Amino acid sequence: MSDRTTAPGPGRPKDPAKREAILGAAQVLFLANGYEGSSMEAIAAEAGVSKLTLYSHFRDKEALFCDAVKSTCETRLPRSLFLLEPGRTMEQVLLAIGTAFQALVNSPESIGLHRVMVAMATQNPALSRLFFDAGPQRLLGDLEALFAEADRRGLLVAPAPLSAAEHFCSLVKGGAHFRLLIGYSDEPTADEAERHVREVVSLFLRAYGPGAAGKPD
CATH class of the missing domain: 1.10.357.10 (Tetracycline Repressor, domain 2)
Known part of the structure; x- marks a missing residue:
C-alpha cells in the first residue's frame, strides 16, 4: 500500500504517536547535525515514517523546528x-x-x-x-x-x-x-x-x- 493511501487525509485525525516520533527525531538530528544539515528526508527516516506522513504533520522544516522547540519548552x-x-x-x-x-x-x-x-x-x-x-x-x-x-x-x-x-x-x-x-x-x-x-x-x-x-x- 502506498504512502498516499495510508497517510491521514484532509479531515482525518493524525496519529499523535507519529507526531511525537517526528518531534523526537527532529530534536536528535537538529542537535547532532545542525539545522541546515538535517533534511526532512533524514528526519522522516529517523522517526520511522514516510515523507508524506511527515509533511501531513508539518508543512516545512521551519515549522517542524519551531514545534520541536515549543514541545521541549512545554514539557520542561x-x-x-x-x-x-x-x-x-x-x-x-x-x-x-x-x-x-x-x-x-x-x-x-x-x-x-x-x-x-x-x-x-x-x-x-x-x-x-x-x-x-x-x-x-x-x-x-x-x-x-x-x-x-x-x-x-x-x-x-x-x-x-x-x-x-x-x-x-x-x-x-x-x-x-x-x-x-x-x-x-x-x-x-x-x-x-x-x-x-x-x-x-x-x-x-x-x-x-x-x-x-x-x-x-
Whole structure:
C-alpha cells in the first residue's frame, strides 16, 4: 500500500504517536547535525515514517523546528508552573519555575541547541527569530503574565512585569550558563543548582517583594 493511501487525509485525525516520533527525531538530528544539515528526508527516516506522513504533520522544516522547540519548552516548563494557585506562596512558585528553567537551559540538549542557533545567527537570522519566539519569548510571556497578576494581587511590586521577567531569567542563568555554552565547565550538581535557585529567588523577592526598598509611592 502506498504512502498516499495510508497517510491521514484532509479531515482525518493524525496519529499523535507519529507526531511525537517526528518531534523526537527532529530534536536528535537538529542537535547532532545542525539545522541546515538535517533534511526532512533524514528526519522522516529517523522517526520511522514516510515523507508524506511527515509533511501531513508539518508543512516545512521551519515549522517542524519551531514545534520541536515549543514541545521541549512545554514539557520542561508546563503552563501549570505559572499559576498563582491557593496555598502556594510566591516564593514556592518562583522556586518551582527557577528550578525547571535552570534544568532546561543547562541541559545538554538546550546547550547544544543554543550553540546551533549562535552558529546560524549570521547565516539565517530569520531562523534565530523563529527560535526565540518559539522558546525564550514564550517563557518571557508566561513570566510577564504571572508577574503582572502578582503585582495586581500585591504579591510583588512589578509595574514593569516584562523587565522583571527578564531580570529573573538572567539571574537564574547566571554565569554557569555561559561557561557551559563555551565548554568551560560541567553542568552544576543538583546541590549547586538548588542552592543557586534559592539564592536567586531570595534576591528577586528582596527587589520585587511587597516590602522591597524600591517600592513606588
